[in-house]
Amino acid sequence: MTFSKPQKISFSIFVLTLISLYIVLPAKLGNFLIPRLNFKIGNLDFSKEIELKQGLDIKGGLQVVLNADMKDIAGSDRTSALESLKEVIGRRVDLFGVSESGVKTALSGNDYRLILELPGVTDPQQALSLIGQTAKMSFALPIYTPGKTASDAATLTGFNPTDLTGADLQRAQVTFESQDRSPAVSLTFKESGKNKFSKLTKDNIGKPIAILLDGYPITMPTVQAEIDSGSAVITGKFTTDEAKALSVQLNAGALPVPVTIISQKNIPATLGADSIKKSITAGAIGLSMVIFFMIAYYGKMGFIASIGLVLYGVFTLTLYKLIPVVLSLPGIAGFLLSVGMAVDSNILVFERYKEEIRAGRDWRVALELAFGRAWDSIKDANTATIITGLILFNPLDWSFLNTSGSVRGFALTLILGIFISLFTGIVVTRNLLRLFFKGKTNIQNK
Amino acid sequence: MNWMRHISIYFFLSALIIIPGIYSLARYGVKPSIEFTGGSRFTLISVKSPADTILQSFKEYAPILESFDDTGLTIKSKEISQETVQKNLDLLKTTNPEIQLTNFETIGPALGKETIKKTVNALIIASVLLLAYISLAFKQLKYGICAVLAMFHDTIVLLGSFSLLGHFWGVEVDLLFVTAVLTILSFSVHDTIVVYDRIRELSHKNKNVDYVSLINQAVTETMARSLNNSLTIIFMLLAMFLMGGETTKYFSLALLIGTITGTYSSTFTAAPLLVVWDKYFGSNK
Numbered sequence: 001m002t003f004s005k006p007q008k009i010s011f012s013i014f015v016l017t018l019i020s021l022y023i024v025l026p027a028k029l030g031n032f033l034i035p036r037l038n039f040k041i042g043n044l045d046f047s048k049e050i051e052l053k054q055g056l057d058i059k060g061g062l063q064v065v066l067n068a069d070m071k072d073i074a075g076s077d078r079t080s081a082l083e084s085l086k087e088v089i090g091r092r093v094d095l096f097g098v099s100e101s102g103v104k105t106a107l108s109g110n111d112y113r114l115i116l117e118l119p120g121v122t123d124p125q126q127a128l129s130l131i132g133q134t135a136k137m138s139f140a141l142p143i144y145t146p147g148k149t150a151s152d153a154a155t156l157t158g159f160n161p162t163d164l165t166g167a168d169l170q171r172a173q174v175t176f177e178s179q180d181r182s183p184a185v186s187l188t189f190k191e192s193g194k195n196k197f198s199k200l201t202k203d204n205i206g207k208p209i210a211i212l213l214d215g216y217p218i219t220m221p222t223v224q225a226e227i228d229s230g231s232a233v234i235t236g237k238f239t240t241d242e243a244k245a246l247s248v249q250l251n252a253g254a255l256p257v258p259v260t261i262i263s264q265k266n267i268p269a270t271l272g273a274d275s276i277k278k279s280i281t282a283g284a285i286g287l288s289m290v291i292f293f294m295i296a297y298y299g300k301m302g303f304i305a306s307i308g309l310v311l312y313g314v315f316t317l318t319l320y321k322l323i324p325v326v327l328s329l330p331g332i333a334g335f336l337l338s339v340g341m342a343v344d345s346n347i348l349v350f351e352r353y354k355e356e357i358r359a360g361r362d363w364r365v366a367l368e369l370a371f372g373r374a375w376d377s378i379k380d381a382n383t384a385t386i387i388t389g390l391i392l393f394n395p396l397d398w399s400f401l402n403t404s405g406s407v408r409g410f411a412l413t414l415i416l417g418i419f420i421s422l423f424t425g426i427v428v429t430r431n432l433l434r435l436f437f438k439g440k441t442n443i444q445n446k
Numbered sequence: 447m448n449w450m451r452h453i454s455i456y457f458f459l460s461a462l463i464i465i466p467g468i469y470s471l472a473r474y475g476v477k478p479s480i481e482f483t484g485g486s487r488f489t490l491i492s493v494k495s496p497a498d499t500i501l502q503s504f505k506e507y508a509p510i511l512e513s514f515d516d517t518g519l520t521i522k523s524k525e526i527s528q529e530t531v532q533k534n535l536d537l538l539k540t541t542n543p544e545i546q547l548t549n550f551e552t553i554g555p556a557l558g559k560e561t562i563k564k565t566v567n568a569l570i571i572a573s574v575l576l577l578a579y580i581s582l583a584f585k586q587l588k589y590g591i592c593a594v595l596a597m598f599h600d601t602i603v604l605l606g607s608f609s610l611l612g613h614f615w616g617v618e619v620d621l622l623f624v625t626a627v628l629t630i631l632s633f634s635v636h637d638t639i640v641v642y643d644r645i646r647e648l649s650h651k652n653k654n655v656d657y658v659s660l661i662n663q664a665v666t667e668t669m670a671r672s673l674n675n676s677l678t679i680i681f682m683l684l685a686m687f688l689m690g691g692e693t694t695k696y697f698s699l700a701l702l703i704g705t706i707t708g709t710y711s712s713t714f715t716a717a718p719l720l721v722v723w724d725k726y727f728g729s730n731k
Contacts, residue, residue: 057693067554124550128528274691282689282690283682286681286682289681289685294678329691329694330697337701340678340682343678344675344679347675376643381636384632387576387632391568391572400564410625411625
């Protein structure tokens with residue numbers, strides 16, 4: 001038994017739909033549990049339900065744009081100072097235990113910025129007063145309290161501050177040891193720190209010195225000898241990445257950058273939840289109106305197109321979950337708008353079909369001609385939409401175009417919508433029509 | 447049907463919408479949101495005092511009352527920090543024991559200016575790219591120019607409408623509105639291309655028919671598609687405008703206005719412009 005091409009394609013579409021439904025549907029539908037498959041691709045664990053990522057405007061939270069004041073930092077050090085700042089602030093954010101928080105750096109002209117997203121923060125003011133501080137680094141001597149018995153190891157119980165601080169540090173850099181090329185971190189002190197460091201090392205040979213950032217020790221090297229040259233090297237069994245991470249942290253103290261808030265947005269979670277509920281209702285009503293219209297106007301063909309439309313929704317949600325697309329309110333608007341546009345390819349084809357029928361062609365011929373001839377318009381028209389979509393999305397991060405998250409969210413859903421709608425509007429609907437549609441045979445066949 | 451006989455009516459209809467819009471744009475401009483001007487907006491709940499008392503306590507920051515209803519009192523002001531708002535609220539606590547800050551949003555003026563610049567850049571780049579793309583796809587500059595002119599028509603209708611809405615109902619233009627404008631640019635062109643595409647196809651088929659009749663035929667043949675397609679989009683947008691959340695309400699309205707004018711312009715602006723072009727430059731034969 002052999003299958004025709006439309007049958008094979010329709011079968012593939014059917015399989016694709018099942019896979020998509022598996023991803024889209026919640027693990028529990030009423031009392032019915034969907035059995036989970038046990039496999040993983042990269043970070044995606046298909047044995048669990050894959051969550052739809054919600055944007056800050058839906059989940060609620062705090063969004064802040066910080067401007068880094070670089071006037072005291074030499075031009076060549078600014079990029080690394082921004083990286084260090086991101087590291088420091090990122091760590092402070094982590095202290096809040098906010099899940100899925102994000103810290104991004106952004107360059108705009110001569111302005112160095114950090115964009116923070118903290119979903120679910122309920123006390124923005126407290127969060128900001130902690131996050132917005134300038135990094136403080138200090139060198140300190142660890143205090144060990146001996147264990148109760150001789151066999152217990154001594155425990156670290158505190159730090160004795162010294163007069164050496166991050167302000168005395170010129171910079172930190174990754175270096176490689178001359179003997180075995182193993183990565184290490186070099187410290188260069190300013191004139192002000194040279195003597196302090198020399199004295200500190202002299203007094204503490206064989207003992208550890210802690211370097212604290214915001215009060216937390218980031219490293220505790222042991223002094224090997226007195227260092228009076230003003231430059232030291234911290235060795236250890238570092239990987240290159242570890243050495244790099246340490247130098248970034250040390251630079252946060254050496255190149256302290258004060259930050260100011262240039263934009264802040266607190267979004268209460270209830271507002272988002274309310275908006276999304278309304279958007280979903282609106283979407284459902286809009287979609288049913290579209291389906292009703294298509295069936296009323298195009299009959300059987302409209303019904304098949306509606307199946308294509310529902311599949312469009314399923315496939316889109318699947319991709320949102322897999323990529324993942326962070327769903328924001330403008331993103332939902334983009335999705336709903338693309339539903340309207342998805343129908344367009346169908347309408348173009350169906351109108352074409354009617355014309356071919358009027359021209360006296362058999363329905364089978366008319367159907368194939370309609371898809372072929374409508375393609376030119378569909379292609380050109382959608383290219384135009386993709387062009388604007390790309391300008392809005394700004395994929396190369398050009399600083400003269402918008403980089404706002406909400407605009408990008410909209411653009412991404414619109415672009416995805418176009419590609420998926422081309423697939424469902426052309427491939428899916430065409431094959432379903434070939435299989436299930438029967439037109440009236442033209443009596444006056446020529 | 448001889449659509450192109452009534453070109454002057456179509457242009458008159460467009461003018462009827464566009465001229466008040468341009469007048470309003472020139473006279474009142476649009477009402478930019480704090481995303482463009484910089485400034486702050488915040489909402490207070492459990493307010494007992496009259497709105498004036500509250501505004502008075504923020505008077506250094508040029509406060510403007512935006513809304514005051516069951517859900518809270520929303521104030522728009524010059525840039526203010528959340529700390530300052532909180533301090534002022536503490537002072538108000540004697541008369542409003544449960545007063546609380548819910549929404550807070552602030553944007554520095556530098557960021558606002560930058561947004562305007564980026565928006566203008568996006569509009570220029572989009573126009574140039576679409577002009578180039580259509581001219582290439584149709585192998586004649588006139589298609590590109592006429593399509594972009596129709597696109598400007600739609601942009602002006604949209605901007606004009608929001609200028610009027612801003613003047614009479616205080617509707618603001620924000621970053622989402624910009625997104626809507628850019629989307630409408632592409633929708634307008636999308637729709638125009640379908641009509642032009644039919645003109646191109648017909649001109650290959652019937653070499654001996656004059657250009658105006660070709661356009662007439664193309665418009666007739668694409669009319670049903672154009673209307674049906676717009677109807678489906680309008681269904682979606684209308685639902686979103688009427689029932690969607692507050693955040694995207696005017697965004698949906700902008701898209702709705704744009705879709706309607708976009709549909710109108712592809713048939714009644716873009717196609718007639720080709721006729722006018724042919725009359726004056728007559729270079730297509």
